[in-house]
Amino acid sequence: MKFLNRFFPHLLAVLGFVIISLIYFYPVLQKKALFQSDIAQYTGMAKEQNDFRAKENAEPYWTNSAFAGMPTYQLGANYPHNYIKKLDSVLRFLPRPADYLFLYFMGFYVLLLVMKTDPLKAFFGALAFGFSTYFIIILGVGHNAKAHAIAYMPLVVAGTILVFQRRIILGGLLTMLAVALEINANHFQMTYYLLILLLAITVYYVIKFVKAKQYKLLLISFAALAGAVVLAVGANATGLLATAEYTSFSMRSKSELTVKPDGQKHETTSMPRDYITQYSYGIAESFNLIAPGLFGGSNSEKLGPDSKVVEYLQTQEIEKDRYLSKDEAVAYAADGMPTYWGDQPGVAAPAYVGAIVFFLCVLGLYNDKRKIKYAFLAGAIASLILSWGKNFSLVTDFFIDYVPMYDKFRAVSSIQVVLELCVPVLAVMGLKSFFESDKDRQWKSLKNSAIVTLGILLLLIVSKSVFKFTSINDEGIDPAFVDALIEDRKALYSSDLWRSILLVLAAALVLWMVMKERVSTMIGVVIVGVLMVGDLFLVDKKYVNSEKFVDKYKVDVPFEPSQADQEILKDTGNYRVYDIQGRMQAKASYFHKSIGGYSAVRPRRLDEVIDYQIDTKLKNLAEIIDPETLSLKSNIPALDILNVKYLVVPTRDGELPVTNPFAGGAxxxxxxxxxxxxxxxxxxxxxxxxxxxxxxxxxxxxxxxxxxxxxxxxxxxxxxxxxxxxxxxxxxxxxxxxxxxxxxxxxxxxxxxxxxxxxxxxxxxxxxxxxxxxxxxxxxxxxxxPQVVKTGSMISLGSSLVMLLLLVGGIYYEGKRKTVIKNPAVK
Known part of the structure; x- marks a missing residue:
């Protein structure tokens, strides 16, 4: 009975996570699937690999359908003795994408338990973390590997903290499994960013141990963490070794060319600096972390019937003497308008962590006496500054030039995932410490936190006139339409700021009522938790909802052959295809052997050949294509040696197959x-x-x-x-x-x-x-x-066996230790 009483709250929490994950993505229960654009591209890239598996009952490790040929190491290759992947499959037992949402919740829940949080507060904290808008939107667009890696980040942090808290065995085992699962998620950019937070936490504990002169314990902790990481790396050896081997051949390596196609000198970084920092968060834009519509929301924001854009649309003549009706204008605006006006090329949704979450985070900084809060604060600040990218080039350039591997990752704005982990941790610390404080401390911290949070929000309202609400993407658009957009952007700015103010006031009022003993602690936690999670839930639903779900067949078969594809497929010979307009897309790879494709790690040399030798010669298609025979008039040597027999050429009415009679053959x-x-x-x-x-x-x-x-x-x-x-x-x-x-x-x-x-x-x-x-x-x-697969598989097998033995031994040890603690007479 004691066992049940002890674990019953956790079982309820897990059951709650399952139910909430399924409720949010309820169409999965109707056998529908979320259409994710990136996963559609992945399906196109992996089709040849999957067909090979089905036919040969073996793993190819190479595909000829993309970029004229590349390894499948980043296309979901299955490796022998990858038992961590099997464990991960067990943990992700829910239908996708509910499985990732469940992992978000569970990982953060464990972290909060390690932070000595009671189950109820940990439950709501986990929900707040999981419903952080960025984490939901990446599921909407199909960044599954990124979501996968983010989900295991809290577990890695939890294991590390346990080790430093002298729970060496339990912490070491959790770190070992968590790091192994994190690496298996196969998004090294997210794992790399996690190291920034782990560095901050490590520095905090090193200072703590040194001050206490506990050098032996510090060395033991480092040894435990090092051993855990070595085994976790070993369990994933095949994928890591294969990826490392391929990296030097991919776009993530430095070019051997010294000049670009336009004659300018190549940069010395692995990728061009402007490519790395293309998605850089605006400094002022960072405030949309606490007010989602501050910078327009997204580049496809739904606008309501009272919007200025709807008014503008009704002035548009679509036929002679016929204008758009109110209903037509409303339907058009509801499809999504480019309201986003931040510094990035475009965003699918704002990275909103929640107004109440931020308020509680400030409360935690004021009220919680545990110094570890400064480690999480440091991680949050570092990730925020680095997310500014080219908008704070002093720091960004230093990291690109001098910090190892930093120049191998693009979209620096995504480093905010560290902040989006740290802020909810601090928020729950604030909630927990508030209820443990005396009345005087409660009032001071509540008052100061409210003043700071509401002060920032009110200052943003006052500063509205400072902003122009224009975007670089507005160029070339009807000025009258842009004027209407600007008015709607201003409306979003103000309405969401007032919305955040009301939410903060509501949460502060509830805490004040608890302090005055007009509401019980449990009721107060529940009300604040519901407000906090409900806020995020409603914002998320604007961007990822049931409308995104389609029949499962459309996800399994995301591409339909065009007339050009059908014509090309009549040729059963050996050849390649170049889809000119879809060079960076996977549609051609789904149907043909293509020299294009969709991958952030595409082969560098092939990409350069297309840039330097093919696309430069295909700029004026009308001059090189015979309109009568639909074939190239003269040869392009690079196309010929790649055996490109067909080009898919875009036209006003669709696509046309153009024959290259000079294709060189096999x-x-x-x-x-x-x-x-x-x-x-x-x-x-x-x-x-x-x-x-x-x-x-x-x-x-x-x-x-x-x-x-x-x-x-x-x-x-x-x-x-x-x-x-x-x-x-x-x-x-x-x-x-x-x-x-x-x-x-x-x-x-x-x-x-x-x-x-x-x-x-x-x-x-x-x-x-x-x-x-x-x-x-x-x-x-x-x-x-590939020898790397054979070598890596043997390392993975050995590491997995050692991990299993340590887990069994660790469980036995922990069980025996608890028995001794309960009954000191037991020897």
């Missing part, structure tokens, strides 16, 4: 090799006769400098078998020749075999594979056999 022998000494020279020479001359970088492959090759009139390379991870050719040439294959060069896994004998192959023409082949007829095979 492979060919060259007559000569031209050696160059740099990547710049490789790129410059891709405009020549690449069917007869291969371009080879002598710095990387010195053995081919001045080496003669020949081909006769009957020389041929014929593709006989083509699978994702296996290619088989028949080659014929009278002499020793160099064959170039229209396949992406990736030496970290692709092995070449001539007549079953493994042999070395090289990179030619900047991105392709080339192989020296003896005279005569031969069988050439390329097999994708």
């Amino acid at each position: 492979g060919w022998f060259v007559s000569s090799v031209k050696t160059v000494a740099s990547a710049d020279d490789e790129m410059k020479n891709l405009s020549g006769d690449l069917r007869n001359t291969a371009i080879v970088n002598s710095k990387d492959f010195p053995q081919f400098k001045n080496k003669p090759f020949a081909k006769d009139s009957t020389a041929s390379v014929t593709l006989e078998v083509s699978k994702s991870n296996y290619l088989k050719y028949k080659t014929q040439n009278a002499g020793v020749g160099l064959a170039v294959f229209s396949e992406i060069y990736y030496p970290k896994g692709w092995n070449a075999y001539i007549d079953n004998k493994k042999t070395d192959h090289i990179r030619a023409d900047y991105v392709l594979r080339a192989l020296e082949i003896p005279a005569g007829t031969h069988t050439v095979e390329f097999k994708f056999e």
Whole structure:
């Protein structure tokens, strides 16, 4: 009975999280699915991989459907002995995306329990964290990996704190599992940002231990954390090693080229600085953390019937002597208007943490005596400043230039996830400490917190005239429409500020009534909790609601073939497709072998070839396409060697398939090799006769400098078998020749075999594979056999076994320790 009484509140909390997750995403119970734009793109990218699994009952680890070929390490590849992924699947037992919302709640609930919070306050605190607007909107657009990583952040923090609180065994085990799950989520940017908060917490405890001269305990704590991290990394070794191996070939590595397509010099960072900071939070815009509509909400905000935009729309003549009716104008405005006027290119929703959450956070800073609050405050401030990006370049440039790996991540505004974790923690600390304080302290902290919070909100109201409410996206729009938008932006600004003021006043009033003993503590917690969570819930529903759900079939099959796709698919040969307008989209990858695709880690060299050698020559399509035959008039060498037989060209009425009669086929022998000494020279020479001359970088492959090759009139390379991870050719040439294959060069896994004998192959023409082949007829095979998967899997197996043994031992130890505590006579 005591056991049940002890765990019953937690069981109720977990049940509540399940129910609330399902209620918020209730269409999943109707067998509907949330249409997530990013997941639709992922589905397109992963289709070939999934088809291979279904047919071969094996993992390919390579796809030919995107970017002319790339590893599937970032496309959901399944690795042997990945038991952490199996554990994660168990924890995410609810239908998507309710599973991620449930993880938000559970992870934060555990953190609050570690912070000595009672179950009721922890329950509402977890809901406030999970319903933070940014966390919901990323589920709406399909940033599942980001949501996944965020959900496990609180658990990592909880484990770390437990270790420093001298709960070495329990904390070490929780940290081990939490870090393993965090890494498995596979969003290294979020994990990297988490380190900033962990650094602040670690510094706090180091100072605490040093002041107490507890150096031994500090070393034990560090050892426990280090061991936990090593095992967590080991359990995810395959994915980590594979990703690290591929990174140097991806967009996240520094270009070997020294000049851009426009002739300007390349930056020394892994990615261009303006690309890293493209999404930078405006400094003033940060106040929408406490008033959601302060900067217009989103770039597709629903406006009501009394909006100025609706008035403007009714003045628009759609036919002669016919204007939009009120109902038509209301329906049009309800589809979403570009009210957002902040510094970012666009946002799907404001990053709102809640007015009451912020008020309670201030209360926590005033009232809670625990010094750890300063670690969370430091994490929040650091993430806020870094989220400003180019708007506070002094700090941002320092981090890009000097902090390891910071230049490998874009969209710096997303670092605010750290703040969105810290502020609710401080809020619950404020709520908890308020009820534990004496009346005098309660009144002082309540009064000061209300003055600060309401003062900020009132100051923003007074400052309304300072802002222009215009956006860079307003350029080119009818000035009268922009004027109407500005009026609606002003209305949103004022109404949401007053809304936040009323919410703060309501929460403060409830706490005051508790202080005056007119309301019980439990009732007070419930009312404040409902107000706090209800506020966030209603804002979230504006952006992610039942309207976003569709029939599950539309999610499983997100793309319908266009007439151009259908025409191309009649050709059952071996070729690639370039969707000009959809280069950065996955639609073409869903139906064809494409040289485009959707990935933030696309192969760098292939991307550069398209930038430098293809798109520059496709700028004026009318001049290079024969309108009668719908084919290219002249060849584009880079397209030819990539075996691009079809281009999907946008028109006013849709898309047209344009044939490239010069496509090079699966492979060919060259007559000569031209050696160059740099990547710049490789790129410059891709405009020549690449069917007869291969371009080879002598710095990387010195053995081919001045080496003669020949081909006769009957020389041929014929593709006989083509699978994702296996290619088989028949080659014929009278002499020793160099064959170039229209396949992406990736030496970290692709092995070449001539007549079953493994042999070395090289990179030619900047991105392709080339192989020296003896005279005569031969069988050439390329097999994708990544050693990193084999090595990583063995490390994962060993680490997982050690983790299992430690878990069993730890559970036994904790159980025995509690028995001894309850009965000191037990030895």
